Every structure is written in structure tokens, then in C-alpha cells.
Amino acid sequence: MKLTKPDVLIHDSILQLASDLDAISTIVEWFEQFNHTPVTHQLWLEAQTAVIEGFTNAVRHAHCYLNPETPVDINVQISEELFHVCIWDQGDIFDFELALENFHREVSDRAFNPLVHESHWGCIFLLKLRKEYGWTISYTRESGDRNCLSLKKPLIN
Template identity: 65%
Template sequence: METNLAPHNSNLQVVSDIDAMATVVEWFNQFNNTRISYQTWLEGQTALLEGFTNVVRHAHSHLSPETPVDLEVQISSQYFQICIWDRGDIFDLEAAIECFNQEINQKNFNPLDHESQWGCIFLLKLKKDYGWTISYIHELGNRNCLLLRKKLAIS
């Protein structure tokens, strides 16, 4: 479904408040178009909302609600990418995802026992089952970036 159009980039900055979710959803709706498949858009939207919620509830929980959250989407002929920048403490997302990867493979694993980690479980599923690349890196200026990227099929 991807077409060979010029790259598309968009940025949004919102405050660190769960009520900003409506603004985030409205902004992200612009990417529900023929440049990417509906499934890829829906996966990206779900990951964006999970990432934004985690910033508000965890990374920025000790900061002012006015602390900005920066969002960026890039679409090219090769990939669909979402970046979420926070100003919280660094978190080892890769270790958390790997931990759940091991736990999920155990017979007695029950996701309902891990409600506070559903985000990691969801990101693991995106990575394993849907081909997303996921990383969380600390950048200069005391910012962290959750990078979500999916390679697109070139038509």
C-alpha cells in the first residue's frame, strides 16, 4: 500500500498531562492515509499512545505537568518512524523487554499478573510479531528518546 511519495515529517509538543492525549490522537490521525497500511498506522498509534502514557505516568511523574513531551513522525519510502522524547530518568527498556521475552515463554506466564508492564509486553509483541525496531536512548540535553520504527515494503 506504500506509495513512492516525498518523505513526510511532523512534530508536536504537548505538556506532560494525560489530558493531552486527545491532542496527540488528533495530530496522529493525519498519518491514517494511503502512504502506509491501516494496520501499520494502527500499530503505530497504539505504540504512540502507550509511549506517551508511560512518559506522563512514569518518566515525568516527578516533574512538573508543564514539562514538554516532544513527538515526531517520519514517513519515507523505506520506513515509518515515531519518536517520543521525555526528560525523565533513563530506563533500560531493552533489558525490560528481554526479561519479558523470557517470562512470556514460560508455561505459567499470565499477562494479567503484569498489568504495570503491559507496555513492555506490547512493545515486545510489536518487535517479535510485527517487525518493529524499538529502542530507548539517552540523548544530550537530558532527554530520552523512545524510537519506534517499522520498515515499509517498497511497491
């Protein structure tokens, strides 16, 4: 029987922002704290871009009909083994898996033109992270009226 040590958090940081795209500069500044070992620069860039895309999707899509003060919460947890980001919104329920499946079919078509799908670049990017970079990505309804975009990537191969 193999005993495993508990996964101790190196970082556990939460940022709450209003639903305003101007807050992206705050996210970029806040995210700098995670750019160090054991996180590689490549992983940090992938995660930072995913967080910006996730926040942008929450503001543009999930919160488009809500008060601009409706908060978006971002939580980053880093352990020796895992980089985990959660982005919570208060929008309607959304079938993320179906959207990714549809986009996968579209981007696989030779006639696909990404410029026609500008409003969906976030989903296309998240699909790429999942398929080509080994991220585990899900979007689920949490208790109450919140949705959670969860992005996970192991730090150890």
C-alpha cells in the same frame, strides 16, 4: 554500484504535549493525518497504539516525579520507505533492553498472567511489535537530559 535516491520525507510532524494523560485525545486526533498511502491501515494502527503506549509510559514512569508541565515531544516522519516515530521524555536513564528481556522471559512462562502486570502492558506491547510485527525499537539517552523512544518500520518489504 547501485545508486539510491535520497529518502524524501512525505510527512514530518512534531507534537509537544504536557505530561498529562488527558492529552491522549490530542494525540489520537493529530495522528489521523498519517492514515493514508503509503501507510497501510494495519501499520497505522500499530504505530498509533505504540505512540499512545510510549506517551503513557513517558507520563507514568519517566515523568512521574517531574512537573506536570514537563513536555513530551512526539515526531513522526514518513518517507516512501520508512515510518519513524520518536518520543522524547526528560526522565531518568532507563535500561529498556533489559526491561524487554525480562518481560520476554516472563511472557514466555506458561503461568504468565498479563492482568498482574497492568503497569507494564506498554513494554509487553512494544516487545510484541518488535518480535511479531518487525518494528525496530530502541530507547536511548540523547544529548542533555532527554531520552528517545524510537520506533521504525519499513514500508517496503
